[in-house]
Amino acid sequence: xxxxxxxxxxxxxxxxxxxxxxxxxxxxxxxxxxxxxxxxxxxxxxxxxxxxxxxxxxxxxxxxxxxxxxxxxxxxxxxxxxxxxxxxxxxxxxxxxxxxxxxxxxxxxxxxxxxxxxxxxxxxxxxxxxxxxxxxxxxxxxxxxxxxxxxxxxxxxxxxxxxxxxxxxxxxxxxxxxxxxxxxxxxxxxxxxxxxxxxxxxxxxxxxxxxxxxxxxxxxxxxxxxxxxxxxxxxxxxxxxxxxxxxxxxxxxxxxxxxxxxxxxxxxxxxxxxxxxxxxxxxxxxxxxxxxxxxxxxxxxxxxxxxxxxxxxxxxxxxxxxxxxxxxxxxxxxxxxxxxxxxxxxxxxxxxxxxxxxxxxxxxxxxxxxxxxxxxxxxxxxxxxxxxxxxxxxxxxxxxxxxxxxxxxxxxxxxxxxxxxxxxxxxxxxxxxxxxxxxxxxxxxxxxxxxxxxxxxxxxxxxxxxxxxxxxxxxxxxxxxxxxxxxxxxxxxxxxxxxxxxxxxxxxxx
Ligand code: NAD
Numbered sequence: 001x002x003x004x005x006x007x008x009x010x011x012x013x014x015x016x017x018x019x020x021x022x023x024x025x026x027x028x029x030x031x032x033x034x035x036x037x038x039x040x041x042x043x044x045x046x047x048x049x050x051x052x053x054x055x056x057x058x059x060x061x062x063x064x065x066x067x068x069x070x071x072x073x074x075x076x077x078x079x080x081x082x083x084x085x086x087x088x089x090x091x092x093x094x095x096x097x098x099x100x101x102x103x104x105x106x107x108x109x110x111x112x113x114x115x116x117x118x119x120x121x122x123x124x125x126x127x128x129x130x131x132x133x134x135x136x137x138x139x140x141x142x143x144x145x146x147x148x149x150x151x152x153x154x155x156x157x158x159x160x161x162x163x164x165x166x167x168x169x170x171x172x173x174x175x176x177x178x179x180x181x182x183x184x185x186x187x188x189x190x191x192x193x194x195x196x197x198x199x200x201x202x203x204x205x206x207x208x209x210x211x212x213x214x215x216x217x218x219x220x221x222x223x224x225x226x227x228x229x230x231x232x233x234x235x236x237x238x239x240x241x242x243x244x245x246x247x248x249x250x251x252x253x254x255x256x257x258x259x260x261x262x263x264x265x266x267x268x269x270x271x272x273x274x275x276x277x278x279x280x281x282x283x284x285x286x287x288x289x290x291x292x293x294x295x296x297x298x299x300x301x302x303x304x305x306x307x308x309x310x311x312x313x314x315x316x317x318x319x320x321x322x323x324x325x326x327x328x329x330x331x332x333x334x335x336x337x338x339x340x341x342x343x344x345x346x347x348x349x350x351x352x353x354x355x356x357x358x359x360x361x362x363x364x365x366x367x368x369x370x371x372x373x374x375x376x377x378x379x380x381x382x383x384x385x386x387x388x389x390x391x392x393x394x395x396x397x398x399x400x401x402x403x404x405x406x407x408x409x410x411x412x413x414x415x416x417x418x419x420x421x422x423x424x425x426x427x428x429x430x431x432x433x434x435x436x437x438x439x440x441x442x443x444x445x446x447x448x449x450x451x452x453x454x455x456x457x458x459x460x461x462x463x464x465x466x467x468x469x470x471x472x473x474x475x476x477x478x479x480x481x482x483x484x485x486x487x488x489x490x491x492x493x494x495x496x497x498x499x500x501x502x503x504x505x506x507x508x509x510x
Pocket of ligand 1: 156165239246469
């Protein structure tokens with residue numbers, strides 16, 4: 001139905017296998033990328049093997065030796081031009097995301113914009129990264145901290161942000177002097193090929209080949225090689241908590257560094273004095289946007305008892321007007337989910353919620369937009385029983401299901417919000433400064449998440465703040481603030497310019 005735009009140059013990539021009609025008859029080592037809207041193959045992708053992986057790493061080590069000696073502001077200039085090229089190709093790249101992972105057009109393009117934003121951010125950073133000078137206790141001594149390039153950075157990405165998660169990592173890693181080895185999800189290899197090719201082409205044309213590298217392969221073969229590889233000092237992995245737990249253990253086993261961005265189970269609290277219009281719009285976007293397949297999607301809603309019926313009524317009416325269908329068609333708000341495994345998880349969660357006393361207020365079924373044979377589900381609201389006991393709500397089901405609970409006191413709401421294993425994003429709607437500050441209390445007794453918002457929804461973070469979450473979400477931070485430090489190694493330097501041996505802590509050794 002839709003094909004990747006020729007401006008992306010995918011056909012020139014030796015991995016790209018055109019005219020694939022299905023898995024049958026394909027030689028081994030070729031994976032098929034499938035359009036979730038239609039269920040049809042888009043193209044085949046030739047996978048890496050242990051041999052090609054090894055060659056990539058050996059060559060990347062040479063690229064690192066070259067790249068680390070390029071001055072940081074010059075590295076920033078390369079990133080600036082990559083951002084420019086992403087601007088030029090923003091629409092075809094965003095549309096490729098719609099074709100490959102089913103994001104609606106605005107969200108696909110918005111995701112590429114996020115990479116452009118982080119590129120801009122990294123350009124500025126390339127003239128600012130640096131350490132401090134620290135007072136020494138010894139006369140005629142200078143102490144300072146310097147930040148050095150780290151080496152090869154392995155970037156493992158989830159299917160649902162097939163461009164921007166690489167951007168958050170690769171743009172910062174590049175200005176820090178690192179070489180990126182990207183292992184994308186096998187559910188979105190074409191977006192990765194097109195994205196990486198843009199960065200590689202720009203850097204190569206400027207005389208810096210090999211800074212952005214891609215390995216595409218199975219988790220058992222290529223994934224395991226990458227995470228166990230001592231030549232890759234940092235693994236930045238985005239995906240499910242189960243994946244992160246495994247990756248974290250393997251990387252810790254070799255005393256490597258890990259940056260983990262894992263699953264979320266994000267909640268919105270709507271207090272009695274909230275602006276209900278704002279709360280409704282934000283929560284609908286947070287729960288149904290990207291068909292509920294964002295790490296920051298709103299999955300739980302805690303509403304003050306006095307306004308619960310009113311808010312749920314407004315939400316249900318809004319849900320009934322949502323157009324589900326082709327993500328590239330104008331007016332579509334919800335596209336497909338990624339595949340059958342998500343449809344199965346959706347069905348199973350709804351069945352469990354019913355068994356546990358939940359009541360389906362709206363949705364709950366498979367959706368069948370006309371003429372489309374892909375994987376679609378109805379955005380769903382489920383009200384918890386009066387006891388607020390709904391164990392399924394503690395799990396992250398990567399689909400548009402929102403569980404609604406009621407509460408009487410703000411302390412109770414915060415406690416319920418914090419009662420899950422994950423700790424990514426959280427939000428409260430209130431007009432009261434007391435309630436707002438209770439939620440953000442600097443003593444740590446408020447939200448226990450990495451992201452805490454007041455009067456906006458759980459999803460749609462800006463790149464300027466550090467992004468990431470606590471508990472089972474993995475503790476990593478990417479994007480803004482001081483996240484760049486994860487991609488560098490710190491060195492504390494002391495220089496004695498006085499000519500006499502002076503020992504710290506007043507020790508005399510004469
Ligand atoms: P997933 O865990 O199935 O896969 C994520 C990535 O890990 C893929 O590239 C996969 O190939 C790779 N992987 C799996 N096993 C591996 C192994 N043994 N070695 C190396 N790599 C391995 O996740 P998914 O279904 O693609 O994405 C959805 C999940 O990602 C959700 O849980 C979502 O919340 C999470 N996510 C988190 C963030 C965040 O920033 N916190 C962002 C996006 C998605």
